[in-house]
Amino acid sequence: xxxxxxSARVLVLNGGxxxxxxxxxxxxxxxxxxxxxxxxxxxxxxxxxxxxxxxxHAGDGRLGDGRVxxxxxxxxxxxxxxxxxxxxxxxxxxxxxxxxxxxxxxxTGELVDELHRLVSYAPDHLPGAIELIELLHARHPQLPQVAxxxxxxxxxxxxxxxxxxxxxxxxxxxxxxYGFHGISFSYLIEELxxxxxTDAASRRVILAHLGSGASMAAVHGGKSVDTxxxxxxAAGLVMSTRTGDLDPGLVSFLGLTEHMTTxxxxxxxxxxxxxxxxxGRSADxxxxxxxxxxxxxxxxxxxxxxxxxxxxVGAYAAALGGLDTLVFSAGIGERSAPIRARICAGLGFxxxxxxxxxxxxxxxxxxxxxxxxxxxxxxxxxxxxIARAVFRVLRLGTDTTET
Numbered sequence: 001x002x003x004x005x006x007s008a009r010v011l012v013l014n015g016g017x018x019x020x021x022x023x024x025x026x027x028x029x030x031x032x033x034x035x036x037x038x039x040x041x042x043x044x045x046x047x048x049x050x051x052x053x054x055x056x057h058a059g060d061g062r063l064g065d066g067r068v069x070x071x072x073x074x075x076x077x078x079x080x081x082x083x084x085x086x087x088x089x090x091x092x093x094x095x096x097x098x099x100x101x102x103x104x105x106x107x108t109g110e111l112v113d114e115l116h117r118l119v120s121y122a123p124d125h126l127p128g129a130i131e132l133i134e135l136l137h138a139r140h141p142q143l144p145q146v147a148x149x150x151x152x153x154x155x156x157x158x159x160x161x162x163x164x165x166x167x168x169x170x171x172x173x174x175x176x177x178y179g180f181h182g183i184s185f186s187y188l189i190e191e192l193x194x195x196x197x198t199d200a201a202s203r204r205v206i207l208a209h210l211g212s213g214a215s216m217a218a219v220h221g222g223k224s225v226d227t228x229x230x231x232x233x234a235a236g237l238v239m240s241t242r243t244g245d246l247d248p249g250l251v252s253f254l255g256l257t258e259h260m261t262t263x264x265x266x267x268x269x270x271x272x273x274x275x276x277x278x279x280g281r282s283a284d285x286x287x288x289x290x291x292x293x294x295x296x297x298x299x300x301x302x303x304x305x306x307x308x309x310x311x312x313v314g315a316y317a318a319a320l321g322g323l324d325t326l327v328f329s330a331g332i333g334e335r336s337a338p339i340r341a342r343i344c345a346g347l348g349f350x351x352x353x354x355x356x357x358x359x360x361x362x363x364x365x366x367x368x369x370x371x372x373x374x375x376x377x378x379x380x381x382x383x384x385x386i387a388r389a390v391f392r393v394l395r396l397g398t399d400t401t402e403t
């Protein structure tokens with residue numbers, strides 16, 4: 001494929017269960033993306049769009065009528081009316097589940113058919129991504145589309161980390177630990193190499209993506225060794241509305257005592273639990289921190305989140321045989337100094353020594369100069385990582401690091 005001119009732009013779409021993040025990235029540009037934004041409240045009231053352009057102008061508004069099936073179409077309508085759309089030359093998608101797909105690849109009819117077959121593996125995320133892909137193909141068949149799989153980063157995990165302790169016959173159906181947030185983790189490892197050098201990125205690293213969805217990855221040699229999310233994104237750490245790891249005996253207990261169906265159980269595990277469930281009030285860590293002094297349930301939710309995160313750091317230090325770098329990222333990891341401090345408290349035996357002033361200031365390195373483990377804060381950028389992948393796959397630019 002002939003490389004596109006440097007003015008070519010890539011639309012990046014990161015569709016979730018209730019949001020769609022979007023960005024237009026310009027090939028070869030080190031400046032801010034010409035357009036970034038998010039559609040929120042999909043499926044619960046009329047969705048809203050918030051945006052910011054490369055000149056720093058920002059705005060918000062409403063889209064469609066609130067139906068999930070209308071949000072994607074309404075977003076495309078909105079984008080087509082923007083001047084930034086005129087030079088979009090390709091589209092990149094975050095696809096949560098990729099099964100055996102371990103590299104970004106052009107989207108074909110065969111791949112879309114396969115994604116439809118995989119919906120049961122990620123029912124909260126894949127339908128929205130598929131809808132965006134199909135709508136854009138119907139409207140703009142001349143624009144190439146590329147899928148970037150969130151599970152791909154963890155394909156390097158050893159078999160022992162992938163295996164779930166259930167009858168072997170289910171392995172043939174693809175039932176195993178997949179892990180997610182792989183696009184974010186890939187970006188963080190590339191950023192760590194850029195900021196601290198390739199040697200630091202190739203050593204023993206724990207990446208903590210702590211946002212509304214939260215997971216950690218143990219990384220060695222730049223490759224995933226283990227990760228907290230499992231067959232689905234509901235496993236692992238306590239999250240905003242997801243349980244994280246849970247005793248499987250609860251399925252039968254709640255079925256017997258509450259007559260809970262599998263659909264009701266899935267709804268509870270994914271949308272009614274975590275910080276929201278424990279606090280009984282909010283899924284927002286900022287609100288819980290503000291209320292914890294006077295609200296016991298809020299304080300317990302915060303304490304549970306930090307306690308479990310601390311345990312995962314210890315577990316992954318064991319899996320790695322030690323620890324050289326701990327990276328905090330995503331909304332909570334990047335912006336909540338109290339949460340970072342509580343997670344790191346008591347981990348001096350691992351060589352973690354946090355600098356209180358640096359931590360409060362959200363410095364790039366928040367450990368002391370004497371700390372054996374470097375503790376860093378690195379903002380993640382999944383959209384930029386997807387754009388880089390599109391540039392590589394379609395050869396839209398020569399230097400994929402400048403996006």
